[in-house]
Amino acid sequence: MGPIGVFDSGMGGLTVLRELHRRLPAEDLLYFGDTARVPYGTKGERTVQAFAAQDAAFLVNRGVKLVVVACNTASAFALEHLKKILPVPVLGVIEPGVQAALACTRGGPVGVIATRGTVNSGRYQELLGRSIASTRVLARPCPLFVPLVEEGMIEHPITRLSVAEELEPLRGAGVDTLILGCTHYPLLKDVIGRFMGPDVALVDSAETLAAAAAALLQERGLSRDPDAGPGTMEFWLSDIPWKFREVGARFLGRPIDDVQTVNVNEAHWDGHLSLGREETP
């Protein structure tokens, strides 16, 4: 039966893990963050595909029953490929985000903010375009948001300035729904919400994705017995980044006690790394 495997380019996918745990508290969760090669959002399609296939293989080798691609860029470039090659079901974050946005919009334009890679992939635009006129879809890359979030500059003048600059065209166009198309962006929800105003629905895919995962497990008879007690969480990273504890807690909403490292280059794990050297002096 195994855990649910979740991977992301780095720590952003912990916002998805958090929602999966809230929705499916009995499930064991195994997280892999490719922190050695983060970010994916600035990189090309073939590179992201190769990395995503390695990340997913790591999870499958550890016996997961479902792979969740908790990274928009990897979902955009690699989901279809992973569905073909993996022996377990795979869910990405883009389709759930699109569904949530379609449930929110009241006929106005729908905005999408994401990494350059995700925007350039055209995946959000394509999926939204199946249900609404493509002229109603406005997609914009916001390349500074990821480093701002990683640095913890959540309520910072530079972040407010960056949000205002990137989102002014979307606010000006009167979007009624804005998809936060990167798992880092939910941490900027307050700043973005204040700028866009109370009438704009901010959509992140975590909740819809968790619902889709719950439905899939139930359909296939893969759910873990809730009477077996609360599920566990296991964290694997390909690098222990500076400020790891601080950043991880911010994304997950609680401290991460323990983490194991894996050498993605050699595609095997290289031991259990004690924490303590990752803090910035």
Added chain:
Amino acid sequence: MGPIGVFDSGMGGLTVLRELHRRLPAEDLLYFGDTARVPYGTKGERTVQAFAAQDAAFLVNRGVKLVVVACNTASAFALEHLKKILPVPVLGVIEPGVQAALACTRGGPVGVIATRGTVNSGRYQELLGRSIASTRVLARPCPLFVPLVEEGMIEHPITRLSVAEELEPLRGAGVDTLILGCTHYPLLKDVIGRFMGPDVALVDSAETLAAAAAALLQERGLSRDPDAGPGTMEFWLSDIPWKFREVGARFLGRPIDDVQTVNVNEAHWDGHLSLGREETP
């Protein structure tokens, strides 16, 4: 006799390549940017060491006569290791930067700005501390500068705000010399210079490094005959990033006509990639 090999985590090292070409126009230059795994400055010591060893091995396998580590974080964490394992001489960018700073300072504090990894390595502090009192050394990470430069936001209000915020403590402390301890930072020289004022010497290591490379080649009889005509430049990357042409030209000071890609995971090159898909729509 081979070319001079230069590697960096990404495109920032092109500022060093440019200076090497200016100083040593007859030398063939082979550049490798690990754009698939960029940045290094946010990553841990062991990860950077492993990546740097792969990057250097790629250059050595292609017959270079000298390896230049054109990345401060890789120089900080991996230079000593590379000197031990490589069959050719190796130069990093930190020692030349320190020498240049010591030649500039007039007895005041010396500031160092760099990535979090470089600052945390303590390498600049250690080398400066051999010649001046450690109380005169002030090192600060500036984690937003790399994404700002990569995005081309050179003269932008957000960049000016970020420069003012990060550098105010150094200006307040009265530094007379400021080391730009990341190969991205020379592109912000104007903004930084305006904020610090005309009395603060801004030091980047490219010029001193090129002089050291010239001296080393001459000493060892490795210089290419200037009468053999102008040297060539060859560019290898592990990923073709979005906006590659624009960013590359900014760092190199002239367009890059042709680039080849290498799959660092498999440690062999995977063909010649035509340009044309890397531009942002």
